[in-house]
Amino acid sequence: MSSKHVAIAGIGATEFSRDSGRSELRLAVEASLSALADAGLSPSDVGGLATFTLDNNDEQAVARALGIAELTFFCRTPAGGGGGCGTVALAAAAIAAGVVEVVICYRAMNERSQYRFGQPSTVGPKLVPTSSDVDASWSAPFGVATPASKMALSARRYMHVYGATSEDFGRVAVTERRYAATNPAAGFYGRPITLADHQASRMVADPLRLYDCCQESDGAVAIVVTSLERAKDLRQAPVAVLAAAQAIGPNQVGMASPYTDNPAQAVESRIVGDQLWKRSGLKPGDIDLAILYDHFAPAVLMQMEALGFCGPGEAPDFLRDGAMEPDGPLPVNTHGGQLGEAYIHGFNGMAEAVRQIRGNAVNQVVNAARVAVTSGSHVPTSGLILGSA
Amino acid sequence: MSSKHVAIAGIGATEFSRDSGRSELRLAVEASLSALADAGLSPSDVGGLATFTLDNNDEQAVARALGIAELTFFCRTPAGGGGGCGTVALAAAAIAAGVVEVVICYRAMNERSQYRFGQPSTVGPKLVPTSSDVDASWSAPFGVATPASKMALSARRYMHVYGATSEDFGRVAVTERRYAATNPAAGFYGRPITLADHQASRMVADPLRLYDCCQESDGAVAIVVTSLERAKDLRQAPVAVLAAAQAIGPNQVGMASPYTDNPAQAVESRIVGDQLWKRSGLKPGDIDLAILYDHFAPAVLMQMEALGFCGPGEAPDFLRDGAMEPDGPLPVNTHGGQLGEAYIHGFNGMAEAVRQIRGNAVNQVVNAARVAVTSGSHVPTSGLILGSA
Numbered sequence: 173m174s175s176k177h178v179a180i181a182g183i184g185a186t187e188f189s190r191d192s193g194r195s196e197l198r199l200a201v202e203a204s205l206s207a208l209a210d211a212g213l214s215p216s217d218v219g220g221l222a223t224f225t226l227d228n229n230d231e232q233a234v235a236r237a238l239g240i241a242e243l244t245f246f247c248r249t250p251a252g253g254g255g256g257c258g259t260v261a262l263a264a265a266a267i268a269a270g271v272v273e274v275v276i277c278y279r280a281m282n283e284r285s286q287y288r289f290g291q292p293s294t295v296g297p298k299l300v301p302t303s304s305d306v307d308a309s310w311s312a313p314f315g316v317a318t319p320a321s322k323m324a325l326s327a328r329r330y331m332h333v334y335g336a337t338s339e340d341f342g343r344v345a346v347t348e349r350r351y352a353a354t355n356p357a358a359g360f361y362g363r364p365i366t367l368a369d370h371q372a373s374r375m376v377a378d379p380l381r382l383y384d385c386c387q388e389s390d391g392a393v394a395i396v397v398t399s400l401e402r403a404k405d406l407r408q409a410p411v412a413v414l415a416a417a418q419a420i421g422p423n424q425v426g427m428a429s430p431y432t433d434n435p436a437q438a439v440e441s442r443i444v445g446d447q448l449w450k451r452s453g454l455k456p457g458d459i460d461l462a463i464l465y466d467h468f469a470p471a472v473l474m475q476m477e478a479l480g481f482c483g484p485g486e487a488p489d490f491l492r493d494g495a496m497e498p499d500g501p502l503p504v505n506t507h508g509g510q511l512g513e514a515y516i517h518g519f520n521g522m523a524e525a526v527r528q529i530r531g532n533a534v535n536q537v538v539n540a541a542r543v544a545v546t547s548g549s550h551v552p553t554s555g556l557i558l559g560s561a
Numbered sequence: 562m563s564s565k566h567v568a569i570a571g572i573g574a575t576e577f578s579r580d581s582g583r584s585e586l587r588l589a590v591e592a593s594l595s596a597l598a599d600a601g602l603s604p605s606d607v608g609g610l611a612t613f614t615l616d617n618n619d620e621q622a623v624a625r626a627l628g629i630a631e632l633t634f635f636c637r638t639p640a641g642g643g644g645g646c647g648t649v650a651l652a653a654a655a656i657a658a659g660v661v662e663v664v665i666c667y668r669a670m671n672e673r674s675q676y677r678f679g680q681p682s683t684v685g686p687k688l689v690p691t692s693s694d695v696d697a698s699w700s701a702p703f704g705v706a707t708p709a710s711k712m713a714l715s716a717r718r719y720m721h722v723y724g725a726t727s728e729d730f731g732r733v734a735v736t737e738r739r740y741a742a743t744n745p746a747a748g749f750y751g752r753p754i755t756l757a758d759h760q761a762s763r764m765v766a767d768p769l770r771l772y773d774c775c776q777e778s779d780g781a782v783a784i785v786v787t788s789l790e791r792a793k794d795l796r797q798a799p800v801a802v803l804a805a806a807q808a809i810g811p812n813q814v815g816m817a818s819p820y821t822d823n824p825a826q827a828v829e830s831r832i833v834g835d836q837l838w839k840r841s842g843l844k845p846g847d848i849d850l851a852i853l854y855d856h857f858a859p860a861v862l863m864q865m866e867a868l869g870f871c872g873p874g875e876a877p878d879f880l881r882d883g884a885m886e887p888d889g890p891l892p893v894n895t896h897g898g899q900l901g902e903a904y905i906h907g908f909n910g911m912a913e914a915v916r917q918i919r920g921n922a923v924n925q926v927v928n929a930a931r932v933a934v935t936s937g938s939h940v941p942t943s944g945l946i947l948g949s950a
Contacts, residue, residue, distance in 0.1 A: 197692040225614045225637055231941060232640075232813045233692035236820065242832050243809035246941060247636045247651050248614055251621075261660070262636050262651070269654035271805075286690075301675075303586040303622035416660075420632040424621045431625065443631050552620060552635060 178264040179403035179410035179561060181274075182211025182396035183523040188359055188514030191285040192390035199392035200229045200280035201237045207394035212407030213274060220245030220266065220275035222259035224517065226252050227279060234278075245272035249418075251426075252289075253467055254440075254548025256518030257556045261416035263397040273398060279519045280392035288388055292317035310430040319467060320385055322428035324377040326435045326550060327470040331379060333436040334485035336473065338379055342370035343491045344469040344504075345383040345511055351498075352508025355534045359387050360512045384469040386510035393519035395526075400561060411529045414454065414542070414557040417447035427550045438471070441478035441546065444555040449480070452557040454542065456480045459557075461503040461528060461537045463521035463545040466510045471549040476502075479544065479555075498535060506535040518547035525558050567653040568792035568799035568950060570663075571600025571785035572912040577748055577903030580674040581779035588781035589618045589669035590626045596783035601796030602663060609634030609655065609664035611648035613906065615641050616668060623667075634661035638807075640815075641678075642856060643829075643937025645907030646945045650805035652786040662787055668908045669781035677777055681706035699819040708856060709774055711816035713766040715824045715939060716859040720768060722825040723874035725862065727768055731759035732880045733858040733893075734772040734900055740887075741897025744923045748776050749901045773858040775899035782908035784915075789950060800918045803843065803931070803946040806836035816939045827860070830867035830935065833944040838869070841946040843931065845869040848946075850892040850917060850926045852910035852934040855899045860938040865891075868933065868944075887924060895924040907936035914947050 184206025186192065186199050208214060215238040221231050225248045235243050245266050249255025256279065263275035283289045292312065308317070316322055330336055349365045352358035365383060373382040403410030421439035423431035432439070449455055456479060464475045473487035481502055482490040496504035507513045507524035514520055527533040528540040546555040573595025575581065575588050597603060604627040610620050614637045624632050634655050638644025645668065652664035672678045681701065697706070705711055719725055738754045741747035754772060762771040792799030810828035812820035821828070838844055845868060853864045862876035870891055871879040885893035896902045896913035903909055916922040917929040935944040 195690070195692070197695075228691040228693075230639070230692045230696070230815075232809055232815070233696060235809055236812055236814075241811040243941075244807055244832065244836060246639060246807060246809065247647075248639055250619070250635060250637055258636075262655070265655045265658035265660045266651070268659075269657040271650070271654045301584070302617040303584070303619045304617075306586070307619070307622060418633055418635060420621055420624055420635065422630040423625055425625075426619075426621070443633065447633060552632075 177400045178267050178397060178413045179400040180395055180413065180526050180558065181398050181403040181406045181408060181410060182207040182213065183526045184210055185393045185520065185523060186391050188357060188389050188391040188516065190390060192282055196280045196282055197229050197233055197237060200234050200278050203280060203392035203394035204238055204276050204278055207276065207396045210408060211396045213396060215239040216241065217274050218276055219243065219272040220263060222247055222263050222275055222277045224248055224252065224255050224279055225250050229280060245275060251552040253465060253517040254551035254553040256522060256547030256554065257416065257545055258418045258547060258554035260395060260397055260413065260522065260556055261418055261554055264413050264416050267397060267399055273402060275397045276394050277397060278392060278394040279517045282390045283515065284388040284390050290319040307425045311428055316428060319427055320377040320380050322426060323468045323470065323550060324380050325428045327379055327468065329435040330470055330474060336488045338371065338381065339367060340473065340488040340491060341384050341469040342367050344466065344472045345370050347496050348466065348505050348509040348512040351506050351535050352512025355508050355513060358508040358513040359389065360508065380468055386467050386515040389514040389516060391514055391516050393516045393523050395519065395522055409530060410561040411526045412559050412561040414559045415448045415451035416556050417444045418554045419443035420552045437484065438474040438478040438549040440553045441475045441549050444546065444553055445479040448544065448555050448557050454557060458542055459502065459544045460540045460542050461506060463525050463543065464504050465518050465521065465546045465548050466505060469511065472504060475546055475549050503537050506533060506537060521545055529558055529560050566789045567656045567786060567802045568789040569784055569802065569915050569947065570787050570792040570795045570797060570799055571596040571602065572915045573599055574782045574909065574912060575780050577746060577778050577780040577905065579779060581671055585669045585671055586618050586622055586626060589623050589667050592669060592781035592783035593627055593665050593667055596665065596785045599797060600785045602785060604628040605630065606663050607665055608632065608661040609652060611636055611652050611664055611666045613637055613641065613644050613668055614639050618669060634664060640941040642854060642906040643940035643942040645911060645936030645943065646805065646934055647807045647936060647943035649784060649786055649802065649911065649945055650807055650943055653802050653805050656786060656788055662791060664786045665783050666786060667781060667783040668906045671779045672904065673777040673779050679708040696814045700817055705817060708816055709766040709769050712857045712859065712939060713769050714817045716768050718824040719859055719863060725877045727760065727770065728756060729862065729877040729880060730773050730858040731756050733855065733861045734759050736885050737855065737894050737898040737901040740895050740924050741901025744897050744902060747897040747902040748778065749897065769857055775856050775904040778903040778905060780903055780905050782905045782912050784908065784911055798919060799950040800915045801948050801950040803948045804837045804841035805945050806833045807943045808832035809941045826873065827863040827867040827938040829942045830864045830938050833935065833942055834868040837933065837944050837946050843946060847931055848891065848933045849929045849931050850895060852914050852932065853893050854907050854910065854935045854937050855894060858900065861893065864935055864938050892926050895922060895926060910934055918947055918949050
């Protein structure tokens, strides 16, 4: 059995907020129970858990709190947001190999109320020098220490090489906030912005403005993955995992590599795309909508190019022509994305892809049958092609 | 293709010491290059990396230092030593599913010279309360905060329920030190001990004496995993992964669960064993020797029982009869184990299993064709059945 015979059978989430008021363990459990109920499964059906190395919940605690007696598959993806689709990719491989039948992929975090993600650590003991510290020595001494300040380097290079402007990034933000405005689950529900608003928003890390940056959110999302065969007997119409991929590119370093040949391109996203197209047998023109990881708006443009939705440097024109609008050729981040809905490390985007294929998204794309989903760019990254079964 | 069609094609290691004098990144790279050379592969053949969440090396840095241009598979196993065989299990599933062809599983650490593993953290800022902190609230306030002090609870219960004695644990230490004494790579090469030495060694955490505890080591080990078909074309005779498994048991918490029904049994090891026997079609009597994870000597007895090599409570008699000696029915930890060779989080045990099947171990078991290997007990754990192809 290949990964093509794997499906998403259930999705679940907590509310998204800036202060959940409860523990990350509870968030993980709530989202997982919600996803199991959506699938029509119970905790005793679950054999595996997959999440991020960054997730603070111990698998043993999640299993115990859910009431799972035995787990026979568990793994984590490194490096944060780039791992979202990767958890599904790893689960799909294990299911395809016959190692496990039902896996919950999840991410739960109080990323706004309990800590703020990506803050450089300046206090406390340093137990051991790591490879990451050596990598950081190229940027941290110059004040480049947060995700925004690192992504700013690639964004500036992208502007320099291709003539892109802040307005081009702004078009991503405006469109996503427009989608979010009609999504009751979104942090920015009812709060669209104009391009002028974007241009007036304060500079966070030149050239990234406030509205180019994703939200900081509390919340959890869980995705139930199982075999397509088993999914067909469950409550929801299965959403097939037509392809899944992970990638680390050449000479990659965190979010800003001093070694890369071309920081204006998201090479790791291109490697993900190459695998997705090869494994699914599809091409970019076959995709009805995309969920492109949007920690920062420029990443959406760079991924459009890396995945082949347009040529190198063509994303600004593609967007100016309304590509990612509801009636455009490639609606993108129809839930409002992480700029508009919430920043749950890409997991909320996977849930949106499932809703679109089921046909019950708040900003439903007509006849959405094939969706490309990505997690991360400029980090160890991953992607999926999901489709109606 | 199932995981049965996956093989170990190469093994590599640095020297084992108490002070490597170089970075953990360098250790990882040295062991990986050694394993690739052993297999007759080069870094450009490698598509995946698998290690522990606890490993301090970033995959991106390891790939860059090795000269791997593109990685399309990467994952980590949680919870320390229990993940060793788990990295191979995850790699095997991905290879079986056709996601990747060649994966390096590795663990590199300066666990003696740069930090000492398992030390409770008592300084520095606490960014966020986690499920692990809640779990620790059952033990830490009573001074049970290190692996030894946690394992001591299970060991004492095992003595109480089955009448085992400190001498029974000592027989594990004496036999492993005897194996280590003839292994030039071992930390205790040329330094066997007697049962009297064991009994005279100081109490670390009652009932665990110093010689019941594994070493603290600097070093790295790498294992190259690929398809059996590809392995057949490589430098070494392939060692087949006949079965691979992971397990978290019911109500498990770290190394000492306040919720478990029977702390005298290693339930998670029993769940690993159930899967290994089922998947391999073998039974305990088919196994020529075993590598049983030995962070602490009592774990070897409890795993013998959990895996079905003897009945519950029978391990002390089994050992008294010389079971794990070179000419016994089940030679165990023939490299000297982690008590005698080095503590590389179980990875050195996997390498020993490969050497035994190849027929070039220092303490070679005659006609060793099928080896059971485990990583961890009393934590999220894993195991393999390896065999001649």
